[in-house]
Amino acid sequence: MNESTVISEEFFSFLSGKASTAISRRLQRNLKEVKLNITAEQWSILYYLWLEEGLTQQELANFTFRDKPSITRLINNLERLGMVIRVNDKQDRRSNLIYLTKEGRKLRESGMKQASLTIRESLEGVDETDLKIAQEILERVFQNLK
Amino acid sequence: MNESTVISEEFFSFLSGKASTAISRRLQRNLKEVKLNITAEQWSILYYLWLEEGLTQQELANFTFRDKPSITRLINNLERLGMVIRVNDKQDRRSNLIYLTKEGRKLRESGMKQASLTIRESLEGVDETDLKIAQEILERVFQNLK
DNA sequence: ATTGCTTACTTGCATAAACAACCTATAATT
DNA sequence: AATTATAGGTTGTTTATGCAAGTAAGCAAT
Numbered sequence: 340m341n342e343s344t345v346i347s348e349e350f351f352s353f354l355s356g357k358a359s360t361a362i363s364r365r366l367q368r369n370l371k372e373v374k375l376n377i378t379a380e381q382w383s384i385l386y387y388l389w390l391e392e393g394l395t396q397q398e399l400a401n402f403t404f405r406d407k408p409s410i411t412r413l414i415n416n417l418e419r420l421g422m423v424i425r426v427n428d429k430q431d432r433r434s435n436l437i438y439l440t441k442e443g444r445k446l447r448e449s450g451m452k453q454a455s456l457t458i459r460e461s462l463e464g465v466d467e468t469d470l471k472i473a474q475e476i477l478e479r480v481f482q483n484l485k
Numbered sequence: 486m487n488e489s490t491v492i493s494e495e496f497f498s499f500l501s502g503k504a505s506t507a508i509s510r511r512l513q514r515n516l517k518e519v520k521l522n523i524t525a526e527q528w529s530i531l532y533y534l535w536l537e538e539g540l541t542q543q544e545l546a547n548f549t550f551r552d553k554p555s556i557t558r559l560i561n562n563l564e565r566l567g568m569v570i571r572v573n574d575k576q577d578r579r580s581n582l583i584y585l586t587k588e589g590r591k592l593r594e595s596g597m598k599q600a601s602l603t604i605r606e607s608l609e610g611v612d613e614t615d616l617k618i619a620q621e622i623l624e625r626v627f628q629n630l631k
Numbered sequence: 632a633t634t635g636c637t638t639a640c641t642t643g644c645a646t647a648a649a650c651a652a653c654c655t656a657t658a659a660t661t
Numbered sequence: 662a663a664t665t666a667t668a669g670g671t672t673g674t675t676t677a678t679g680c681a682a683g684t685a686a687g688c689a690a691t
Contacts, residue, residue: 346532346600349620354512354603355529356505357550358623361630363500364649378649380677383501386492397639404503409678411641416676433639433686454492457500461626472615473622474495477504480607484507510679524679526647543669555648557671562646579656579669 362461369453369460375446377420382450384413385439388423389447393436395428422446508607515599515606521592523566528596530559531585534569535593539582541574568592 352358363379370377377385387394387402394402396410403410414437417423422443428434462470498504509525516523523531533540533548540548542556549556560583563569568589574580608616 346597346604349624350604351529351532352550352627353620353623354505354508355550356502356509358626359500359502359505360550360648361627363502365630366500367649378676383497386497395639404498404501404506405677406679407640408642408680412677431639431687435640451492458492458496461629463629465622465625469618469622473619474499476611476615476619477499478495479611480504481498481507483607483609484511506678513679524646541669546669551647552649553670554650554672558647561671577657577669581670 362457365460366454366457369457370450373449373453375449375453377422377446377450380413381417381420381422382454384410384417385422385443385446385450386454388437388439388443389451392438393426395434395436397434399437417443508603511606512600512603515603516596519595519599521595521599523568523592523596526559527563527566527568528600530556530563531568531589531592531596532600534583534585534589535597538584539572541580541582543580545583563589 366379366382370379370382383403384399387399396407396414399405399414400407400410405413414423414425414435418425421440423437423439425435426438428436512525512528516525516528529549530545533545542553542560545551545560546553546556551559560569560571560581564571567586569583569585571581572584574582
C-alpha cells in the first residue's frame with residue numbers, strides 16, 4: 340500500500356465494521372428468540388466465564404478487547420442481573436475474581452447454541468480457506484494498530 | 486459449515502470486530518493529531534458529505550449502516566458543532582437535505598488525509614489479493630445477515 | 632519504613648448504539 | 662375525496678464505548 344491509498348467504498352465498509360455489527364445484531368436477535376435477555380456484549384463476557392470461572396476483570400478485558408471501565412460496567416450490569424458475582428481475591432486484594440451464579444450457569448447451553456447458530460448463519464456459503472485468509476488479515480490489521 | 490460449528494477463538498475475534506474497532510480508534514487518534522476534534526463516527530458522516538452534499542438522513546443511514554435515530558443524533562451533534570446544516574426539502578417536506586457549512590468543507594482535506602494515513606497503517610504488510618478475499622468474505626457475511 | 636512505580640479497578644463525562652413508539656408528510660387504494 | 666399504508670425523522674430508554682482522572686493495593690529498592 341503506497342502513499343496515494345484511496346478510501347474506497349470497500350475499505351469504508353471494512354472500517355465501519357459492518358460485518359461484525361451485523362453479526363452481533365443477529366446474535367442479539369437469536370438470543371432473544373430463546374428468551375435469553377442479555378446483550379451481545381454481556382454474552383461475550385459470559386462466554387469466557389462459561390469456559391473458565393474466576394477470571395479477573397483485567398483478564399476479561401484482554402480476552403474481549405475492551406478497556407477496564409467497560410468491563411467494570413458490564414460486570415456491574417451482569418451482577419445486577421444476578422448472573423455473576425465479584426469475589427475479592429484473598430491473594431491480591433486489588434483483583435476481583437468473577438464467578439457465575441447458578442443463574443449464570445444455567446444459560447450456558449442455550450447461550451452457546453444460539454451463538455453457533457449465529458455463526459452458521461453468518462458463514463453460509465463461505466469457503467473455509469477464504470475464511471482463514473480473512474481471519475489472518477483481520478488479525479494482521481489488529482496487530483498493526485494495537 | 487455444519488451443525489456442530491464450534492465457537493473458536495478466531496471466530497470470537499471476528500464477532501467482536503476487534504479489527505474494525507482498532508481501525509476506528511486509530512482514525513480517532515490520527516484526527517486528533519491534526520487538531521481535528523471530531524469522532525470517527527462523525528467522520529464517517531462527513532466523508533459521504535465531502536463526496537456529495539444534500540444527502541437525506543435516510544441516505545446517510547444506508548451508506549453508513551446505521552439506523553435512523555443514530556443519524557438524527559449524529560447530525561444533531563454535527564449541527565451543534567457548526568459543521569453541517571439541515572435544509573428542509575421543498576419537494577418532499579418529510580426529508581432533510583444535509584449540507585456542509587464552510588467550516589465543514591474546510592475539514593475535507595485533512596480529514597481525508599488522516600483517513601488514508603489510517604488505512605496505510607492498518608494494511609501494512611497485507612497482501613492485496615488476500616485483502617480482496619477478506620473484503621469479499623465480510624461482504625458475504627453482511628449479505629447473509631442483513 | 633519511606634519513597635516511588637506499577638497494577639487493578641472505579642468514577643465522571645461525552646458520545647454513540649439498538650429498539651420501540653411516535654408524528655407528520657407523501658403515496659396508494661378505493 | 663377519504664382512507665389506509667408507507668416513508669422520513671424525532672424522542673425516550675437502556676446499554677455500551679473511549680478517555681482522563683482517581684483510589685487503593687502490591688512491588689522494589691533503598
